[in-house]
Amino acid sequence: MTLQARTKKTIAALSVVALVAAGGLAAVVTVLVQNAPETLPTVTAYAHYKTVDAHAGVCDADLACAGLEVANLSVPAGQPLQLSLPKDVSSSDWRLNVQIGNPKTGEVFNGYRDYTPGEASAVTVPSGENEQLLGVIIQLPANGGLAPVWAIQTY
Known part of the structure; x- marks a missing residue:
């Protein structure tokens, strides 16, 4: 079973969107953690x-x-x-x-x-x-x- 070209493009676009969203979330968490003091009293x-x-x-x-x-x-x-x-x-x-x-x-x-x-x-x-x-x-x-x-x- 082969996927049509349009279906392949849609899957590729959705994959890119998912990667960008995951990367954005990871960046926010990384900034929050990196900027936090090592140990807060x-x-x-x-x-x-x-x-x-x-x-x-x-x-x-x-x-x-x-x-x-x-x-x-x-x-x-x-x-x-x-x-x-x-x-x-x-x-x-x-x-x-x-x-x-x-x-x-x-x-x-x-x-x-x-x-x-x-x-x-x-x-x-x-x-x-x-x-x-x-x-x-x-x-x-x-x-x-x-x-x-x-x-x-x-x-």
């Missing part, structure tokens, strides 16, 4: 007698992330979250993004604060009596388009 979070270590990943401006694992920690409404930052983070410029919700109204508030090198090696994130901390993200400046990020989801 962990951030320790503490609340309500429990501790969790948050491991970093790297994210680009479109929030495509590699290696990011979201840590989970119970933080009852009105209770603070304490963060302990390793020197690799605290000795750099960094940003703390916070999300707080109002359990009664369902409203969600987002905020952030930028820190300068050496300004803080530990941070307490307060929440008011009628507020539920939903999560925090710690982010270092981007290097080559990628930023180290630590994420902690609270409930």
Whole structure:
């Protein structure tokens, strides 16, 4: 059984498209991995007698992330979250993004604060009596388009 010339051309074109797509995906993954620091430190979070270590990943401006694992920690409404930052983070410029919700109204508030090198090696994130901390993200400046990020989801 022989394939017609048109069928051969179609199969060849599809093969080229598949190779280009696979090559593009491999290139994106390679860039994410090559630009990531060799070992990223962990951030320790503490609340309500429990501790969790948050491991970093790297994210680009479109929030495509590699290696990011979201840590989970119970933080009852009105209770603070304490963060302990390793020197690799605290000795750099960094940003703390916070999300707080109002359990009664369902409203969600987002905020952030930028820190300068050496300004803080530990941070307490307060929440008011009628507020539920939903999560925090710690982010270092981007290097080559990628930023180290630590994420902690609270409930």
